Amino acid sequence: MYLAAVMDLYSRKIVGWAVSQRMTTDLVLDSLQQAISRRKPEPGLVVHSDQGSQYGSYDWGIFLADHGAKPSMSGRGNCWDNAVKESFFSSLKREHIRNRRYVSLTEARQDLFSYIEMFYNPVRRHSFLDYISPIEFEKRHAS
Numbered sequence: 001m002y003l004a005a006v007m008d009l010y011s012r013k014i015v016g017w018a019v020s021q022r023m024t025t026d027l028v029l030d031s032l033q034q035a036i037s038r039r040k041p042e043p044g045l046v047v048h049s050d051q052g053s054q055y056g057s058y059d060w061g062i063f064l065a066d067h068g069a070k071p072s073m074s075g076r077g078n079c080w081d082n083a084v085k086e087s088f089f090s091s092l093k094r095e096h097i098r099n100r101r102y103v104s105l106t107e108a109r110q111d112l113f114s115y116i117e118m119f120y121n122p123v124r125r126h127s128f129l130d131y132i133s134p135i136e137f138e139k140r141h142a143s
Helices: 025-039 058-066 079-097 105-120 134-140
Strands: 002-008 013-020 046-049 070-073
Touching: 002 025, 002 079, 013 025, 013 105, 013 134, 025 058, 058 070, 079 105
Parallel strands: 046 070
Antiparallel strands: 002 013
16 A cells, blocks of 8 residues: 655645555645645645656646646655655654554555544654644744
8 A cells, every 4th residue: 555645844744645555646646635725835835756757747747737836856866855754654654554454445544544633743743843743833833
């Protein structure tokens, strides 16, 4: 099973995510659509991704253009650009998934919802955020 996640780098909050049995363009588009629906960003949003073929697809490019967003993809071997999101996936695996086996996509989706929406965003502390959760960080820094 595959998880595509969209993170707000300011607060480290996961603002969009989707799960599928295949890594497809639709999967990453679903996660970005959720993020855009939740955040309603102004035109000019920069969306950083890795070099997966889904992020270089025609549909991905059209979706970004239709929403006034700009793609950002670093060159090969430059792991620093994606380090924050890779840290999220590492935490997810280490803290939550470790040896779990899901019998269905529905079970995986429910479990990931619990981790992301009930723990990671509202509870999990981040050193980058002075040891508060993404939601608490956003509350404290709301304009």
